[in-house]
Amino acid sequence: MNISTAQQALKHFFGYDRFRPMQEDIIMNVLAKKDTVVLMPTGGGKSICYQIPAIISQGTAIVISPLIALMKDQVESLKANGVNAAYLNSTQSYVEQREIEEEFRTERLKLLYVSPEKLLAPAFLDFMCRMNISFIAIDEAHCISQWGHDFRPEYTQLTSLRQRLPHISFVALTATADKATRNDIASQLSMNDPKMFISSFDRPNLSLRVEAGQKRIEKIIQFLRERPNQSGIVYCLSRKNTESLANKLRNAGYNATYYHAGMPTHERSRVQEAFIKDDTPIICATIAFGMGIDKPNVRWVIHYNLPKNMEGYYQEIGRAGRDGLPSDTLLFYTFADVMQLREMVSDSGQHQLQLSKLERMQQYAETRTCRRRILLSYFGETLEKDCGNCDVCRNPPELFDGTVIAQKAMSAVIRVKREMNKSLSAGMLIDILRGSRRIDLVNAGYDRIRTYGAGNDISYDHWQLYLQQMLNLGLIEIAYDHHNTFRVTKTGEQVLMGKFPVNFAKLSQFKSTPSTKAPTKKISAKEQLATDLFEELRVLRKNIADKENIPPYVVFNDATLKDMAEKMPVSVMDMMEISGVGETKLKKYGNQFIGAIVSFIVRKSKAGFKIKGSTSLLTYELYKKGLSIHEIAQQRKLQDQSIYNHLANLYEMGYTIDIFQYITGEQLEAVADAVRNLGPNTGVKAIFDYFNGELPYISIYFGLAHTKRMLQATIKS
Known part of the structure; x- marks a missing residue:
């Protein structure tokens, strides 16, 4: 073989x-x-x-x-x-x-x-x-x-x-x-x-993005607003979150539902089927969802919470863009997620291994270097240069001197420990720095330390992000064995003593930008036509799939529809050149999609758009109405000979044209003999000369078209 x-x-x-x-x-x-x-x-x-x-x-x-x-x-x-x-x-x-x-x-x-x-x-x-x-x-x-x-x-x-x-x-x-x-x-x-x-683990079509976990709902709604008609999955850590998030998205006008292991089996099956068939495009789910779903047109995956490990994260984002088309991933990251996950894995088997894997996941979320490099390095693969398709590559962080900010935070941690023999959680540390008057803070005497209120010019959210960077830089660490409180590292102590400065990334890189996509470029008329046609073909695909009770991607996947939308095949031979159209599907669906494409081209051409091949199709539309050659030519303001040429080309492509209105069987055979003698690539003028001008051009047009059509049928069989 x-x-x-x-x-x-x-x-x-x-x-x-x-x-x-x-x-x-x-x-x-x-x-x-x-x-x-x-x-x-x-x-x-x-x-x-x-x-x-x-x-x-x-x-x-x-x-x-x-x-x-x-x-x-x-x-x-x-x-x-x-x-x-x-x-x-x-x-x-x-x-x-x-x-x-x-x-x-x-x-x-x-x-x-x-x-x-x-x-x-x-x-x-x-x-x-x-x-x-x-x-x-x-x-x-x-x-x-x-x-x-x-x-x-x-x-x-x-x-x-x-x-x-x-x-x-x-x-x-x-x-x-x-x-x-x-x-x-x-x-x-x-x-x-x-x-x-x-094989390489690299999925270059996946855009990688991490954002701070504040205002997640607003960010997700903005994300969805920029991706109309797209299918995607939001992964949540808890069952409760899947339900509440789905409700919030529905209230915002999105067709979303939830999925988790606590649902009855028949209900899980119903939700999964609705997602596969594009009836419900958005699923808010725990990691129980997705295994075994081969849906290639999932255009995005959002992680509402930090995953437990890189393997799970990689597998979950891998459910986006399986057809190879550009797709987006977005991960939200907060301290609270890390704390919750640490408690979960500490109670599980192989907890030291699981904690180690969680730390690698945390490093990925906190990095200020190319994310794809970190992701691939986890699986033992090296990327030679930055990917250019992650948020860090697209928006390299601008740094500033954050030494004083870091010193204020670390000073508060050390003073509380030294003067009061207590440790601080993230929330209490921020409240001390901001000068909060919460009752438990005042009762504990935290308002009497020197750094109380020293950071009241910085918002709570911004303090969270600064502390996150301090963790990433190794200035502070979390005492997981002591109620997840902060302590200053040896490196942090050196910063406190002024031995070297600290550079923070400016917080603009953590803020929700106006768009979570790459900057939009101006779309050409040709690209807009392809986009419009794709949407029409997508609707046709859904109608066919519903009638046959199969998922739409089983008819054709998005990559195949995109190829159709860009190349606009108007014949069976053209359709055979589209990626993903095999012979069985060509026979079953080819004519329906060709018909939709032809209808689109004719409609857009009448509206003033210039589309290659449209002139022949406009002629064919009038021909089907029973108009004569001369009547078509007059209506289209063309020469009669141009109309004959259009019809000959259409006949060659497989369209139904009664060519015997314009050529006899004897003339057909004569043209076929000329092609056999002169070669398969012989043109109209060579055949005209071959017959010393005695065979009309019109007969040659149709004779050549018939010969080529028969040759194509022979090759195909």
Whole structure:
């Protein structure tokens, strides 16, 4: 099996002309029946790495997935592309499962998705081992490793598969796994000298942004206002927050709802289905939401609270922009989140490891250097230069001398400790500096220390941000073992003694800017047309999806619609050149989308817009009304010959034109003979001369169009 067969399958079923980086090498390794470990980021194209080998191999590929939603999603998409696929899990009836097993037995399936529980049921395992299996793919393979961030005990039973199927090759795929996890995956599955493919973790289409957690609701509403009709997820730490935030967004006029593990199963399924089908574009959710959702047109992900670790953060932001189009991420960061998370992980297993991971997450949020560099370095990858697509790169911080501000804060901490033998929390420290008269502060005697009120010219929010920078600079630290109170470090003591200055970032970088997007550039008329057409195609896609009861992206994803909107295909041949349009979808949906594009072009052309190819379409509209050539020419203020030329071009593109009004069968054959003698690229003038001017130009137009149309049909078949 060579790579050209795989490339043909890629074009035929998925409508793509070429593989992404590394996919080709992985596919060849799988086709060679070798054990394979694939580490590829969310949205990087992992599925293609096993779907293409499954399609072109003998037998059925077994795909093990822990996620019922993902199974259903993938199978729907494969079927829409003309691939025979099915899934088996606990949600199906006995009759449904028997029907699918019969398809499996008779080798009518190229891929069968199975949950670990179903696979390891003794009866099914015995049955499966007797079938013709091409290979076994284990998705979300990090679940099998105790070092993985989402370890699942039921996955460890998969180790028995190698004993039952020693001759079958395994493919393990995951989006997040460090070196220890990767090696453990191979060990747990008893892989034979597996080849490891580690793709870049970089998702350059994702914009990274962190903002201070004050006024989150206002910032989120502003963020949404700038992104109308976009789909996204807001991740919250608590169930209560998901519900209250969804209510606030609904009150602000947005179609939003919530999702968390405390909801009934049927309600969670309903919410997830509504999100997948673009009926509810905004979901406020705990991290229980998103696993297994292959929705490629999630345009943004917001973290209302700081995530527990970089793995979780990376996986969650990875749900945005899986189609490769530009997408946004926004993370809100506060001390309160850090305190809450520290308490949570302190009570969990491996708490020292979890605390360490939380600190790395905190460092990412507080950094004043390129965020993508920090994110990638966590996964062992080095970015040679700043990314240019994060808030720090777009708005490098302007520094100022904050030595006096820092000294005031540290002086208050030390004086309270020295004079009163007490420690301060962040809130109390700020209130002392601002000269608050709160009763507990006065009763404790904090109003009598020398630094009381020393920072009353600085707002509470600004003090929070200065303290955050002091933590990041290592001037103060939080005594987690003593009610999360502050203490001054040795570095801080040196600053207090005036041994070196402190530079703070100006607070303008922390404030909510008028836009959370990159500065808007002036949009050209062509770009505006593409935007308008995209919206019309999006509505058409939704209508088709609703009628077929499938997610809109199963019809075509956003990247494909964007390609259509930019290239404006008006024929079947043009549509075949659009990325993501395979043959099955071309037959099923091609004419509807071509019709919508033609209608758009005609309408915009009449409104005065100049669009390439529109003149022929305007002619065709009049031709369909039954007007003669001369009548069309008069109405369009063109020569008759131009109208003949338009109709010939339209006929060549596949439009219904009765050419025998303008050319006889004998003349058609004569032009075909001339092309055979003169060559396929022969022009109108050469054929006119070939017949010594005895064959009219009109006949040559239609004769050439017919010859080219027949040639295209031959190539296609």
